[in-house]
Amino acid sequence: MTVSGHRLDPRQPLVVDTHELGRRPGSMRRVTKTVPAPENLGTPVAQVPPGSDIVLDLRLESVMEGVLVTGTAQATLSGECGRCLEPVTDELEVDLQELFVYSDERLRGKPGSGSHNGAGVADEDEEPKMVEDLFDLEPTLRDALVLEMPLTPLCNEDCGGLCAGCGARLDDVEPDHSHELADPRWAALAQLRTSAAGTTEEN
Ligand SMILES: [Zn+2]
Numbered sequence: 765m766t767v768s769g770h771r772l773d774p775r776q777p778l779v780v781d782t783h784e785l786g787r788r789p790g791s792m793r794r795v796t797k798t799v800p801a802p803e804n805l806g807t808p809v810a811q812v813p814p815g816s817d818i819v820l821d822l823r824l825e826s827v828m829e830g831v832l833v834t835g836t837a838q839a840t841l842s843g844e845c846g847r848c849l850e851p852v853t854d855e856l857e858v859d860l861q862e863l864f865v866y867s868d869e870r871l872r873g874k875p876g877s878g879s880h881n882g883a884g885v886a887d888e889d890e891e892p893k894m895v896e897d898l899f900d901l902e903p904t905l906r907d908a909l910v911l912e913m914p915l916t917p918l919c920n921e922d923c924g925g926l927c928a929g930c931g932a933r934l935d936d937v938e939p940d941h942s943h944e945l946a947d948p949r950w951a952a953l954a955q956l957r958t959s960a961a962g963t964t965e966e967n
C-alpha cells in the first residue's frame with residue numbers, strides 16, 4: 765500500500781525527520797536549526813523575506829497518536845509603516861504547537877474510509893499527518909507567524925505619519941510645520957483637479 769501521492773522530501777528544510785525519535789511514547793528529542801524562509805510568507809503589510817533566516821527551537825515528543833511538536837520560531841519581519849510608509853524591520857518570535865498523527869493510526873481509526881463522503885475527506889485533509897517518519901512543519905509555521913504579524917506595522921509607536929498638506933514625514937520636519945493654505949476644502953479641490961487632469965490626459 766502506498767501513501768496517496770503525498771510524499772515528503774526530507775531534503776526540504778521544513779521537513780523534519782523523526783527517525784531518531786522512535787515511536788515509543790514518552791521519548792523526546794530537541795531539534796534546533798536555522799532554515800531559509802519559504803516564499804510568500806506574510807500578509808499584505810508585513811512579510812518574512814524569502815530566504816531570510818528562521819530559527820527553530822523544537823521539542824519533539826512521541827505520543828500514542830503521533831509526534832507532538834512544541835517550540836518557538838524566530839523570524840525577521842519587514843514591512844512598511846502604516847502611517848509614514850517608511851520601511852520597518854522587526855523580529856518576531858512565535859510559539860509552535862502541533863500534533864502530527866501517524867498515517868496508519870489515522871486509517872485504523874476510520875474504518876471504511878474508501879468512501880468519498882465530502883465532509884469526512886475535508887476533515888482528513890485538515891489534520892497534520894506524519895508521512896512515514898517525516899512531517900512538514902511549513903503549514904504550522906506559516907499559520908503561527910501570520911497570526912502574530914502586526915495588522916499595522918509602525919516605525920515607532922509615536923510615529924506622526926505624513927503631513928496632509930505636503931506629504932512630508934512629520935517626524936522629520938520642524939514641530940511647527942504648517943502650510944499657508946491649510947484649508948481642507950482647498951486641498952480637496954486641488955486633489956479633484958489633479959485627478960480630473962489625469963483622466964483627461966489618458967483620453
Ligand atoms: Zn512611521
Ligand SMILES: [Zn+2]
Pocket residue numbers: 927928929930931932941942943
Ligand atoms: Zn507639510
